[in-house]
Amino acid sequence: xxxxxxxxxxxxxxxxxxxxxxxxxxxxxxxxxxxxxxxxxxxxxxxxxxxxxxxxxxxxxxxxxxxxxxxxxxxxxxxxxxxxxxxxxxxxxxxxxxxxxxxxxxxxxxxxxxxxxxxxxxxxxxxxxxxxxxxxxxxxxxxxxxxxxxxxxxxxxxxxxxxxxxxxxxxxxxxxxxxxxxxxxxxxxxxxxxxxxxxxxxxxxxxxxxxxxxxxxxxxxxxxxxxxxxxxxxxxxxxxxxxxxxxxxxx
Ligand SMILES: Nc1ncnc2c1ncn2[C@@H]1O[C@H](COP(=O)(O)OP(=O)(O)OP(=O)(O)O)[C@@H](O)[C@H]1O
Ligand SMILES: [Mg+2]
Numbered sequence: 001x002x003x004x005x006x007x008x009x010x011x012x013x014x015x016x017x018x019x020x021x022x023x024x025x026x027x028x029x030x031x032x033x034x035x036x037x038x039x040x041x042x043x044x045x046x047x048x049x050x051x052x053x054x055x056x057x058x059x060x061x062x063x064x065x066x067x068x069x070x071x072x073x074x075x076x077x078x079x080x081x082x083x084x085x086x087x088x089x090x091x092x093x094x095x096x097x098x099x100x101x102x103x104x105x106x107x108x109x110x111x112x113x114x115x116x117x118x119x120x121x122x123x124x125x126x127x128x129x130x131x132x133x134x135x136x137x138x139x140x141x142x143x144x145x146x147x148x149x150x151x152x153x154x155x156x157x158x159x160x161x162x163x164x165x166x167x168x169x170x171x172x173x174x175x176x177x178x179x180x181x182x183x184x185x186x187x188x189x190x191x192x193x194x195x196x197x198x199x200x201x202x203x204x205x206x207x208x209x210x211x212x213x214x215x216x217x218x219x220x221x222x223x224x225x226x227x228x229x230x231x232x233x234x235x236x237x238x239x240x241x242x243x244x245x246x247x248x249x250x251x
Contacts, residue, residue, distance in 0.1 A: 004031045005069070006167055006199050007052070012063035013224075014044075014051045021047045023224035024063065029167065032197040034213050036204065036235055039221035040243050045203045046090055048221065049169045053087045054080045068166070082111045084166030088156035088173045090203075094144040100155055101125060101139030104162045111163065128161040131191055133184050149176040157188040167199045168192065174209035186212045207235060220246050 007029040014022035021044045029035055039045050051058045052065060054077035064073045067083055075083070095103070104125070109116050125139060132154050144152050153173050160168050170189070174182050186209055192198045193213075202209065218234035219226045220243065227246050228234065 006031045006033075006067065008066040009052070010064045010066075012048075012051065012065065013061045014047055015059040015061050016047060016057065020061070021224055022051065025221075025225055027219065027226060029199050029201065031166070032193070032199055033216040034193070034200045034202065036202050036210060036215055036218040036232075037221055038204070038218060038235065038238050038243075040247070043221045044224045045221055046171055047224075049087050049171050049201070049203065052080075052169060053077055053085060078110065081107070081163075081165075082113075085169075086160060086163055086165035086167070087169040088153070088160060088171060090171040090175070092144050092152045092156055094142075094147075096142050096145050098143050099140055100143050100158070103143045104159055107159065107163060125158075125162065128158055128188075131161065131184075132158055132188050134158065150178065150181045153177060153185060154181070154188075157185050157192075160192050161188055164192070164196050165198065166196070167201070169201045169203070170209075171203045172205065173202075174204055174206055179208075182208045183212075185209065189213065207239060210235060222246055 005028065007027070009025060009027040012022055012025045013020060025048065037045050047058060051060060054075055056077070060073060064071060066072065067085065070083070072080055072083060105116055105121060126136060129136060129138065134154055138155065144155060147155060153176070156173060173185060177185060189200070190212060193200065204210065215232040215235065218230055218232060220228040220234065220238065222243060
């Protein structure tokens with residue numbers, strides 16, 4: 001048994017609305033590692049993220065998920081978050097009536113089950129917002145309501161910095177960001193890694209967010225399965241040649 005093993009997915013099959021999307025997927029992520037997940041539209045990348053997080057709309061029909069050597073396959077989403085799992089969503093939802101700052105505070109206390117010292121929290125929040133170049137008044141705005149696309153993504157990375165998970169799944173966090181915003185978000189992601197030795201699964205269609213990160217492994221997901229795993233050179237290969245070569249493997 002590898003003591004540094006953080007996430008282990010065995011033969012995972014997942015149905016969405018009664019349709020099988022993931023078909024026996026295997027994946028292992030060790031502590032502190034950066035993994036990149038590539039694949040064509042509709043391959044099942046976001047589905048995998050949602051299934052790891054325990055979203056109840058994603059029904060696990062076969063296989064197991066282990067986190068920190070614990071079988072979390074039947075854990076609720078809240079319990080998984082408390083174990084140290086986090087996902088930054090491809091399309092963050094707007095939540096009127098709950099301020100961003102309050103939302104993050106509630107999420108932290110739900111996970112630690114301890115009251116938060118308000119002053120220390122505010123200081124930490126302001127520091128994290130500074131890293132992300134976010135104006136302090138964002139904390140008082142309703143969660144994602146009226147946020148621009150880029151601001152929503154930054155709010156996700158703010159949650160990442162504040163929650164300090166053991167594993168973060170970033171689902172197209174770089175899509176729709178301008179050049180400077182990609183740099184800022186990358187800075188936030190690097191800061192998370194440095195502080196927490198945090199592991200990452202980065203789902204992306206572009207390589208911009210990867211430029212400042214050291215990638216350990218890359219995987220290609222097609223048709224609900226990982227059809228190829230390799231090192232950072234795989235990202236380069238897909239960039240140049242696309243998925244065609246691997247699509248033929250899928251039956
Ligand atoms: N909540 C849902 N309801 C219905 N179908 C869904 C749902 N979530 C995913 N699917 C379907 O599952 C398939 C895989 O979707 P998924 O979002 O995982 O793809 P993806 O690899 O993330 O693609 P993209 O690169 O476009 O984000 C798609 O055919 C999609 O329509
Ligand atoms: Mg997706």
